[in-house]
Amino acid sequence: MIASGSVDGALRLGAVDRLRQRIGQGELGPLPIVIGMAVIWIYFQIQNSNFLTPRNLTDLLLQMTITGTVAAGIVLVLLLGEIDLSVGSMVGLTSAILGVLLVQQQQPWWVAIGVALLVAAAIGAAQGAIAAYVGVPTFVVTLAGMLGLLGMQLWVLGTTGSINVADPSVTFLFTTYVPPILGWLGAVALVAGYTGQKIYSNKQRLRLRLDPESWSGLLARPALVALVVLISVGVLNEWHGVPLAAFVMLLLVAALDLLLTETSFGRHVFAVGGNPEAARRAGINVARIRIAIFSMCALMAGIAGFMSVSRSLAASTQTGSGTLLLEAIAAGVIGGTSLFGGRGSVWSAPLGALVMASLANGLDLTGEPPDIKYIVEMMVLLVAVTVDAVSRRSRANSGR
């Protein structure tokens, strides 16, 4: 099971039939999360009328951006059926490197950012290599990484503890908004690009004599995407415009999604995640895929480290600590990526992160204490993994 469409004999199924068939076979995709999100949003809107305002939705996007970026990296690793526990410490380490180089060492911004991202990618690749060549489970390798990177973070920060960063070359990301006109243009370009990609891949299917999608099936998704994107841009333009940081995060996710769904590298990732032994016998270099994916995951965490300096205007010993790692893993799972490998989409990262951020945001607006927040997050996470497990079982039953 590699490509996203399904091959169902010669019958051309309409969009509705196809959807019904998919649900019956446990191919839920983003459906549960969208329903869940609707329930959460409506509930909080009833509780507090500030929830669905352009301003709060803008805040919400900014609040989910860092978790979403880390989670996108985590999803890559989950697709391999692996885990990376070091991403939280990686965010902390890269933010510390950035802060120290920029403020204490007075280096230019591109040196600071370049060094931080290079360190991240290199450490990620090293972790992947240890797992791939030595055969240590990634759970243990990255657990060790989590401890070691936290140590390096504290060492880099030294006795200072917390560094204020006011350099506009870093802070611009979370203080800049895309001007409304550009926002609209971008939205139209995005929808056009997505539709084009759908049509192109359908042509490819025809060329390869695969069962093409029906027109209704082909255009249903782009229409839905257009609706969501245009409404979002319209709402965000009511406040300051689309926040640049969230836009960058979505661009990164879109790029990763293209890489996974449209390239042979991406197909290899799904193949290794589905069954590493079969992938190896099919001639895929499993070790190289592992190393590349762990490096990319760490790089995403490094970018998130940059983002968290930009957002909190500081690098401190607490950056990347706390619940960031857990929230990122939870976001991937809540978004619908299977913990069992080979199934999911990078888009589950921003979706899941948005759910987590919505909960925290709404519970703040209604003035709930942290204990309630944790309990609610637990319930949402449990529901998400239950949906994953149940849909997995119905896939097994329908022989897929």
Next chain:
Amino acid sequence: MVGAPRRPNAIAVAAILVMAIATGCSSAASTNSPSAAGSAGSSTIAPVTVSILLPDNVTQRYEGQDKPAITAALKKYIPNVKVDSYNALGDGSRQLSQAEDALANGSKVLIVIPQDSNAAAAIVTAAHKDNVPVIAYTRIINKSPLDYFVGKDSLTIGKQEGQWMVDNTKAGDTIAVIDGSPTDQNAKLYEQGYMSVLQPLFDSGARKLAGELWTANWDPTAAQNEMDQLLTKNADNIHAVIGPNDNMAGGVVASLTTANLAGKVTVTGLDATVAGLQRIINGTQGMTVAQDIPTMGDRAGKLASMLVAGQTPPGDFFPGTTDNGSVKVPTVYVNTMIISKQNITTAIDDGFVTKVQLCQGIAPGTGPC
């Protein structure tokens, strides 16, 4: 499912989540770093061991300021001392194990900054079995026959903070209250302190409460998000914020910066960190509270020296007592000082920061830089 040998099973996945939770905030390695010093030269006197138990390695001041201050005082007052220090890395049960190790190593006094003010009662019990006295340092140990307490008076600090807030706002102003971690006794005492001053004003309408939120783990990111939400809820109509410590005040100021309100809203802090003092210079934070850590370390060292020598400390050594729920603990309170823009140079004069540290990244000519 067939032929997928490397696929993690459900148990492994559960283990991942459990492990991740267990190790989420801090690292899992046990560091037992006996930073043995003492007087190796004067070999005639057998060394006396005193142990320092620190709560975590994430808060900079414990390893960076408190440990050196206590160690220096111990060496000053007990020439043949051997100082062992342990760091619980944010884990209360690890701290109990470390206390047991310290006792097994023959420590004569335990100086403890409890990771968990309640669970640490077990440390007192264990120490008393070996007739070893326990000094709680900076955080009290509740519901236990604790011997001594050296620390700040959190309730009074909270009251001072509340009073400063009253003095620096005007009638009708709206104040947001962001509290620290609900699991930390100090956070509760601060809250009682500032609310004892502010609540009557909220009730009479002299000030308005924009909302009060508690923050797990003193997390600055959470504080920033909470401030976003409070600004939304009040349509930016907030004039001042009680920020429970400097790190979280940093999160609050970042949120205010996004809303173009930084510098226009008065924010309080605590701990006199470099970052906090820099915000005071830049005008985005109103005040912070400095503790006299050198004196605190000195008092703890002096107290330990008397206990090691078998003396009973004189009554006037303890200006007060603290009720920890079981006994009235003889207490040495250490002075605290409010630092704001007016007296920021005292932070340098009193050695909280060096001028080089303070002025890093600050435009020359701003304040004392």
